[in-house]
Amino acid sequence: MSNSAQWLGFTAAALTTSSFFPQALKTLRTNETAGISLRMYLLFTSGVSAWAVYGFWVQDWPVFWANVVTLLPAAAVLERKVRASLRSAGDRQRQGKDR
Amino acid sequence: MSNSAQWLGFTAAALTTSSFFPQALKTLRTNETAGISLRMYLLFTSGVSAWAVYGFWVQDWPVFWANVVTLLPAAAVLERKVRASLRSAGDRQRQGKDR
Numbered sequence: 001m002s003n004s005a006q007w008l009g010f011t012a013a014a015l016t017t018s019s020f021f022p023q024a025l026k027t028l029r030t031n032e033t034a035g036i037s038l039r040m041y042l043l044f045t046s047g048v049s050a051w052a053v054y055g056f057w058v059q060d061w062p063v064f065w066a067n068v069v070t071l072l073p074a075a076a077v078l079e080r081k082v083r084a085s086l087r088s089a090g091d092r093q094r095q096g097k098d099r
Numbered sequence: 100m101s102n103s104a105q106w107l108g109f110t111a112a113a114l115t116t117s118s119f120f121p122q123a124l125k126t127l128r129t130n131e132t133a134g135i136s137l138r139m140y141l142l143f144t145s146g147v148s149a150w151a152v153y154g155f156w157v158q159d160w161p162v163f164w165a166n167v168v169t170l171l172p173a174a175a176v177l178e179r180k181v182r183a184s185l186r187s188a189g190d191r192q193r194q195g196k197d198r
Contacts, residue, residue: 005156005157008149008153008156009153009157012150012153014146016147019139019142023136032134035126035129035133036134037126040118043114043118044115044118046114047112047113047114050110050111051111054107062153063162
């Protein structure tokens with residue numbers, strides 16, 4: 001692989017990987033998850049894990065590292081969203097009992 | 100590249116790529132963008148574009164296709180978030196003038 005290609009790969013990795021940190025910080029700070037898709041974060045964290053294994057397997061280090069690092073903020077957002085979804089499911093159930 | 104590795108790459112691609120569609124559908128349907136990070140979607144769409152060029156360059160087709168397809172829903176979410184941010188910036192400016 002040429003040096004320029006590897007440099008572009010690492011730039012791409014830096015952009016997509018760093019992008020999840022402002023989202024995770026926002027979600028952890030505001031706990032505002034109404035606009036966040038639970039399905040997206042379930043699929044995404046599974047996919048990022050699979051990409052990491054793939055990158056390791058074919059020894060594509062930009063792909064490997066980008067996905068290992070992305071897993072952290074993605075899992076943080078997923079955790080908050082799952083919590084909020086469970087809470088609102090509980091609320092709905094309680095409301096149902098009241099009626 | 101072995102067939103199993105390529106299969107894993109395409110599985111990973113299917114997961115992370117498909118993940119942005121439920122988010123885009125949710126955002127387009129509800130217009131609920133308060134919990135969405137503008138900075139995330141700016142960095143992310145730039146990064147996904149860079150990954151597509153990288154994948155093409157090193158002829159890593161799972162990386163190329165995953166990112167070309169991801170660009171669509173990511174750009175849709177970004178567009179809605181940019182619109183909402185411009186609108187609320189306009190609102191703040193008008194409120195400032197009223198005082």
